[in-house]
Amino acid sequence: MIPKPDLLTVEEAKKLNAAETVELFCEYMNPGQLHFLKLLGFHKVIIESAEGMFYVDKSGRKILDFFGGFGSVGFGHNHPRILEVRKKFQDEKRHEIALAFLSQYAVALCKNLATIAPGDLKIGFLCCSGSEAVEAALKIAEKAQGAERAKIVYAENSFHGKTRGALSVTDSTFYQSTFQLLDKRVRVPFGDAAALENAFKQDPSIGVVILETIQGGAGIIVPPQGYLREVRRLCDQYNVLWIADEVQCGIGRTGKFFAFEYEEVIPDLVTIAKSLGGGKVAIGAVIARKPIYLKAYGTTKTALIHGPATFGAMGEACCTAIESLNVIYDEGLIDNAAQQGAYLLKKFEELKIKYPQIIKDVRGKGLMIGIEFGDFSQTLPPGLREIVSTLDDKLKGSLCGFVGRLLLKDFNILVAFTEYNRNVIRLEPPLITRQEHCDAVVAAFDTLLARGVVGIVAEYAQAFVKND
Numbered sequence: 001m002i003p004k005p006d007l008l009t010v011e012e013a014k015k016l017n018a019a020e021t022v023e024l025f026c027e028y029m030n031p032g033q034l035h036f037l038k039l040l041g042f043h044k045v046i047i048e049s050a051e052g053m054f055y056v057d058k059s060g061r062k063i064l065d066f067f068g069g070f071g072s073v074g075f076g077h078n079h080p081r082i083l084e085v086r087k088k089f090q091d092e093k094r095h096e097i098a099l100a101f102l103s104q105y106a107v108a109l110c111k112n113l114a115t116i117a118p119g120d121l122k123i124g125f126l127c128c129s130g131s132e133a134v135e136a137a138l139k140i141a142e143k144a145q146g147a148e149r150a151k152i153v154y155a156e157n158s159f160h161g162k163t164r165g166a167l168s169v170t171d172s173t174f175y176q177s178t179f180q181l182l183d184k185r186v187r188v189p190f191g192d193a194a195a196l197e198n199a200f201k202q203d204p205s206i207g208v209v210i211l212e213t214i215q216g217g218a219g220i221i222v223p224p225q226g227y228l229r230e231v232r233r234l235c236d237q238y239n240v241l242w243i244a245d246e247v248q249c250g251i252g253r254t255g256k257f258f259a260f261e262y263e264e265v266i267p268d269l270v271t272i273a274k275s276l277g278g279g280k281v282a283i284g285a286v287i288a289r290k291p292i293y294l295k296a297y298g299t300t301k302t303a304l305i306h307g308p309a310t311f312g313a314m315g316e317a318c319c320t321a322i323e324s325l326n327v328i329y330d331e332g333l334i335d336n337a338a339q340q341g342a343y344l345l346k347k348f349e350e351l352k353i354k355y356p357q358i359i360k361d362v363r364g365k366g367l368m369i370g371i372e373f374g375d376f377s378q379t380l381p382p383g384l385r386e387i388v389s390t391l392d393d394k395l396k397g398s399l400c401g402f403v404g405r406l407l408l409k410d411f412n413i414l415v416a417f418t419e420y421n422r423n424v425i426r427l428e429p430p431l432i433t434r435q436e437h438c439d440a441v442v443a444a445f446d447t448l449l450a451r452g453v454v455g456i457v458a459e460y461a462q463a464f465v466k467n468d
């Protein structure tokens with residue numbers, strides 16, 4: 001018998017403390033990332049469990065989750081109904097791999113998605129992530145349009161994922177780096193219908209446009225009212241297929257199941273992921289207008305050209321997603337997202353009036369909210385300016401990193417900032433958020449901002465130096 005190598009068990013892994021975890025992370029995962037974890041104070045926190053709105057660390061400290069895994073924990077952590085469905089699935093030894101046989105769970109999930117989605121968005125394609133959904137949507141659109149009309153329009157400051165096709169329409173020189181990308185693509189400003197029409201007019205080879213309905217990574221950018229209606233009108237006029245990327249803003253987050261519903265329009269293809277998995281499984285989906293899907297892959301010759309990865313539509317993942325969709329309606333979570341989101345926005349508007357020198361803008365829809373700080377890099381006294389200048393470029397003019405770290409350290413609240421705009425704090429808490437949670441977050445911001453920019457930066461610098 002081959003001798004067993006020195007493998008860690010799950011129980012041994014569970015017992016690893018922060019220092020041991022950091023050591024293994026640097027040795028076996030991504031040593032360069034430690035620097036950023038330290039800037040935010042994450043290197044000292046090891047989470048033991050999570051329930052509802054809270055993480056609980058090894059010391060028993062409860063951390064209020066207003067980050068929500070970039071919007072992927074819509075139902076809170078370990079929602080009891082979602083756990084129950086998964087337990088039942090396991091207890092009954094139900095089948096997992098759907099590739100050989102038809103899966104009753106996969107078809108039920110796609111039927112549910114079709115029932116929720118408006119118009120003829122009736123065909124579902126299941127996969128394992130948002131990026132994979134974006135790849136699949138781009139391919140469906142390309143196939144349906146034909147090779148001559150395969151050029152893709154995407155938006156400035158877009159984020160659609162990091163796999164190669166998705167990366168090609170993700171507007172970040174940082175993420176795109178020196179990778180080889182799709183070449184048939186055109187970038188337009190987000191929210192600018194005239195620019196979109198101009199692009200369509202100038203280049204008849206454009207057949208696809210992909211847009212986040214609300215841009216997340218860009219800093220929670222809600223397009224002007226009427227923009228999506230214009231997108232629909234222009235796509236119809238120029239025979240272009242519109243992919244609405246709702247990976248972050250979908251599944252009820254904005255107070256509608258899909259954010260595009262605010263303008264009563266129907267895209268040609270919709271991508272979703274994140275919260276679809278109930279915070280427990282990796283699952284994504286494309287929902288396509290039936291005629292478009294059938295045009296791409298509707299015959300026996302084309303049906304198998306594209307398919308999910310091996311683990312797409314796994315039984316337990318589908319059951320988790322089915323239960324998540326049921327929970328969202330049974331518990332009124334979409335309405336709650338609208339209500340709590342409106343309350344949070346109002347409260348942060350008040351803070352903006354109270355701290356006009358610090359808060360530049362407050363924006364968002366439902367529980368997808370951005371708090372933008374002003375750039376303070378030029379207003380710090382010389383001593384502090386020097387300390388800050390030793391930090392990472394991304395944090396120099398950004399109060400978010402400092403506020404984020406102090407919220408975690410002093411108030412046990414977790415928030416995130418946005419990929420491209422480091423001056424924007426992103427609040428994407430679970431949709432089960434109650435007013436008391438919102439009040440706790442607003443009160444923490446109020447207390448922190450009352451210290452002023454200099455106070456916050458000085459305190460951050462102190463905590464950083466003391467490794468506190």
Ligand SMILES: Cc1ncc(COP(=O)(O)O)c(C=O)c1O
Binds near residue numbers: 132248
């Ligand atoms: C709008 C949007 N599209 C696509 C993706 C990629 O999703 P995933 O990380 O699941 O691949 C993300 C991830 O943050 C996203 O926000």
